[in-house]
Amino acid sequence: MGNEFPTIKAQRLRAILVRLCGEAIHVEGSHHTFVSRDGKTRFTFSKHDGVEVTGGTFRRILVDDVGLTLDQARHVARKGKLP
Numbered sequence: 001m002g003n004e005f006p007t008i009k010a011q012r013l014r015a016i017l018v019r020l021c022g023e024a025i026h027v028e029g030s031h032h033t034f035v036s037r038d039g040k041t042r043f044t045f046s047k048h049d050g051v052e053v054t055g056g057t058f059r060r061i062l063v064d065d066v067g068l069t070l071d072q073a074r075h076v077a078r079k080g081k082l083p
Contacts, residue, residue: 005055005077010047012080013058017045019081020066036067 024032031046043065062073
């Protein structure tokens with residue numbers, strides 16, 4: 001699974017989150033609050049731009065927070081967007 005979800009810079013992951021969920025509904029410093037794809041759950045992404053996000057955290061954010069299936073998350077990890 002490590003190759004499926006590589007380490008990614010926080011700035012790039014935040015750009016992916018904007019593509020998947022739309023603009024953050026609240027921003028305070030490095031804390032960006034998004035709404036999941038189903039519109040039911042709010043989650044906060046709080047990493048500074050230069051920080052590396054591990055593959056496991058990348059996966060967790062896409063699946064648990066954004067609400068993607070594991071297959072969708074794998075595609076996003078490879079391509080940066082949904083098909």
